[in-house]
Amino acid sequence: MQNQQRTTEQWRQLDAAHHLHPFTDTQSLNQQGARVMTRSEGIYLWDSEGNKIIDGMAGLWCVNIGYGRKELSDVAKSQMDELPFYNTFFKTTHPAVVELSHLLAQVTPAGYEHVFYTNSGSEAVDTMIRMVRHYWDVQGKKDKKTLIGRWNGYHGSTIGGSSLGGMKYMHEQGDLPIPGMAHVEQPWWYKYGKDLSPDEFGVVAARWVEEKILEIGPEKVAAFVGEPIQGAGGVIIPPATYWPEVERICRKYDVLLVADEVICGFGRTGEWFGFEHFGFRPDIFTTAKGLSSGYLPIGAVFVGERVAQGLIAGGDFNHGFTYSGHPVASAVARVNIELLRDEGIIDRVKNETGPYMQKRWRETFSQFEHVDDVRGVGLIQAFTLVKDKSKRELFPEFGDVGLMCRDIFFSNNLIMRACGDHIVSAPPLVISKAEIDEMLGVAARCMETFERKLKDSGLV
Numbered sequence: 001m002q003n004q005q006r007t008t009e010q011w012r013q014l015d016a017a018h019h020l021h022p023f024t025d026t027q028s029l030n031q032q033g034a035r036v037m038t039r040s041e042g043i044y045l046w047d048s049e050g051n052k053i054i055d056g057m058a059g060l061w062c063v064n065i066g067y068g069r070k071e072l073s074d075v076a077k078s079q080m081d082e083l084p085f086y087n088t089f090f091k092t093t094h095p096a097v098v099e100l101s102h103l104l105a106q107v108t109p110a111g112y113e114h115v116f117y118t119n120s121g122s123e124a125v126d127t128m129i130r131m132v133r134h135y136w137d138v139q140g141k142k143d144k145k146t147l148i149g150r151w152n153g154y155h156g157s158t159i160g161g162s163s164l165g166g167m168k169y170m171h172e173q174g175d176l177p178i179p180g181m182a183h184v185e186q187p188w189w190y191k192y193g194k195d196l197s198p199d200e201f202g203v204v205a206a207r208w209v210e211e212k213i214l215e216i217g218p219e220k221v222a223a224f225v226g227e228p229i230q231g232a233g234g235v236i237i238p239p240a241t242y243w244p245e246v247e248r249i250c251r252k253y254d255v256l257l258v259a260d261e262v263i264c265g266f267g268r269t270g271e272w273f274g275f276e277h278f279g280f281r282p283d284i285f286t287t288a289k290g291l292s293s294g295y296l297p298i299g300a301v302f303v304g305e306r307v308a309q310g311l312i313a314g315g316d317f318n319h320g321f322t323y324s325g326h327p328v329a330s331a332v333a334r335v336n337i338e339l340l341r342d343e344g345i346i347d348r349v350k351n352e353t354g355p356y357m358q359k360r361w362r363e364t365f366s367q368f369e370h371v372d373d374v375r376g377v378g379l380i381q382a383f384t385l386v387k388d389k390s391k392r393e394l395f396p397e398f399g400d401v402g403l404m405c406r407d408i409f410f411s412n413n414l415i416m417r418a419c420g421d422h423i424v425s426a427p428p429l430v431i432s433k434a435e436i437d438e439m440l441g442v443a444a445r446c447m448e449t450f451e452r453k454l455k456d457s458g459l460v
Ligand SMILES: *Cc1c(COP(=O)(O)O)cnc(C)c1O
Pocket: 119, 120, 121, 122, 123, 125, 154, 155, 156, 157, 227, 231, 232, 260, 261, 262, 263, 288, 289
């Protein structure tokens, strides 16, 4: 049974009548009408008007395996026929979740043998928050409750996740953050590095974490949490010195180190996990998105040896979701991970398509007058729209020109995203070199249009 066939106009009208979109100004969307996506294959989407669109964002940073993999729909169907649901609360388990857990223990580095399932990244983050606080309770350190995140960090939309995250426009709605959350500035060299080299700045930015720990008091700090590369915050790639220094500081004050791997996890950087790229070892890491390549909702919290043993010794953990370890999502995630591994997709990102993308990305965008800080690793990349390159000067209303640029890409059937004035991209990991050339060819033409429009608008 397919969806009912309607005209684009009918879909738009019904959508406007009944559907409240996330992170959206509904009134202005409804005036324009949403674009109706109907079909997908590989790195491409099609809309209801028949336009073929290059998806430079892998859906929402998640369709790592690419669209249209029959292996995933096949296993979903057979799992639904066999055991569509059973819970894992009351002394039961099932083969789908057992096999997934076994496989995940193989693709993670040694020492991450335990995993707790959720339905999303936000729930993974909330689970982690409760886990960390419970862990310290079990250790008898009942004051260790505060979690430190970063301004502009993104850890989801639940009350816990958005409090830990540092999106001020989210905090403004719903009286957030909740108590017990603190934030430090992001390791964004271009804006805050001034005369320091990136490596010098990386150490300085890590010391902001130390200052915050000392300000709160180490006996009250439960954990520091960060995305290895900040995604929604604008693909902020910290200097190589940052994470090792953060790790040293966390160890020094006995603060747990948590990596939010919801974007970096499952191959985005060319390694299985972002912490492997940067060379540190978190105590816990949260995942979702690439775990199932977005084919079904599932998230997972990976728990390192120390915290796992503490939790296991601590008796009941009074937390869980009806769909924790959902059989169909688990089966789909397992096949997704097997395909990523057995087809060498992540190795190819590391050795072939990642380096090619990074070289071509720099060649394509560095030439533009209002583009700077062209950056990336693996298949996650960005550049920043700037007023004056020679002074590293950003536009005064951060985000306005980003949106203008994004809209030009979108109307030319290329999806990239604007995070403020950072233009970011994270295509499916299966993108080929020819498809990279195609994508950047379209992007270059859009950038010419953008710079013309910028001049016409009087903003520069
Ligand atoms: C997307 C994201 C989340 C939230 O995941 P949802 O599945 O949308 O709840 C959390 N952390 C990071 C780093 C993310 O990018």
